[in-house]
Amino acid sequence: MSVFDLTAQSGRSTIVAGGKTKTWGINGPILGPTLRARRGEAVRIDFRNTLDEATTLHWHGMHLPAKADGGPHQMIAPGKTWHPEWVVNQPAATLWYHPHPHGKTERHVYRGLGGMFILDDDQDAALSLPRDYGVNDIPLIVQDKTFDSGGQLVETSRRDNGMIGDTILVNGTAAPYLDITAELTRLRVLNASTARSYNFGFSDDRTFAIIGTDGGLLSTPVEATRTLLTPGERIEIVIRMRPSETVRLRSYPQDLGLWGARPQTSGANDTADIIELRAAATLTPSPNLPGRLNEIERLTTDLAATTRTFDLNNNRINGQAMDMARIDETVTVDTTETWEVWNSDEQAHNFHVHDVQFQILDIDGTPPPPELAGWKDTVYIPPGSGVTLIMRFTEYTDPTTPYMYHCHMLWHEDQGMMGQFLILRPGQEPAYQPPTNEHHH
Structure with missing residues (x-):
């Protein structure tokens, strides 16, 4: 098991002329270390919050149990620690981590909390790609x-x-x-x-x-x-x-x-x-890039058990602002779903889903361009446009702890453009209890 010791802390950073900037960081005054793990590897995070307010760390793009996700349900009070564990079970990718406190995410990210989380696997390692970290x-x-x-x-x-x-x-x-x-x-x-x-x-x-x-x-x-x-x-x-x-x-x-x-x-x-x-x-000297990089299993609509629709408008999803007391969707494990996400607003929105990577089936009815044809967890949706996403929910179930989906323009998320979903076993009933005090652990 790889254990990562992380501490959220305040500090001062020399960034621009005029004076040292008061910032927040992980294991330093601003941002945090790059974490790295291989597919199949067990990881544990020992995260301590030494800030003067509660925060979280969300593992953006990571497939993991809901209790380890680091969303607004896993708040870490000042002076407290959190110890999520999971086994990495997804392809090599560039992920990241950042705070996710309900209503305060934009401010916590802006102050400097965040870092990269790089995943490796045998398939990526076998390719002649630049991989000397910090060099090429x-x-x-x-x-x-x-x-x-x-x-x-x-x-x-x-x-x-x-x-x-x-x-x-x-x-x-x-x-x-x-x-x-x-x-x-x-x-x-x-x-x-x-x-x-x-x-x-x-x-x-x-x-x-x-x-x-x-x-x-x-x-x-x-x-x-x-x-x-x-x-x-x-x-x-x-x-x-x-x-x-x-x-x-x-x-x-x-x-x-x-x-x-x-x-x-x-x-x-x-x-x-x-x-x-x-x-x-x-x-x-560098070898030329390989012509083939990855065999991507294509998810198709005939596999989809359910289609859900989401309308983004006025910092609401389907007309509702985020409510920690409400479960918006329940998903059955080991099923594939299509999510039709529409931006009926006049402003820019994108859409991020926790726990899964999805494929974009179409953008306004047209197949995605090649650079958007791989695995994604965040997608831009212009005003007046819609995307159809397909995703498979595997492995983890939890009737008590939800995952989130939301606009990743963080002010919009903070203002209420977010919802939550449970992943359940067939026949399992939700047992969600809204948090009574967000400053736990």
């Missing part, structure tokens, strides 16, 4: 913040979307650069912003290869010059560089399907440098 396999946790003249974090007006910052950080660093030492470099990019989406591309418009998304490797590499990443989503890209060249990873203006003032207030019109890549004079 690099995590990029991308976030936007706003700072005052003294270097302190500012919680800006939320408007429609949530906080849109004017300073881009990568791994907690402003104006970052990366020294490139190999011909091919794998960038594991996480949009850990609370509201801002990014349309990633390079300053010279070069093509890059998308090899993986939220739930793991794609079937084949997908060539691209731009890729949209909304809050909570991850993407693995591979870039080829020549000796001594420099290029910037940028975010370009994006079409989120918004109109009026919303593209401006959501940051969709912005161009921003993310990180500068600086190639060494001599680069380590």
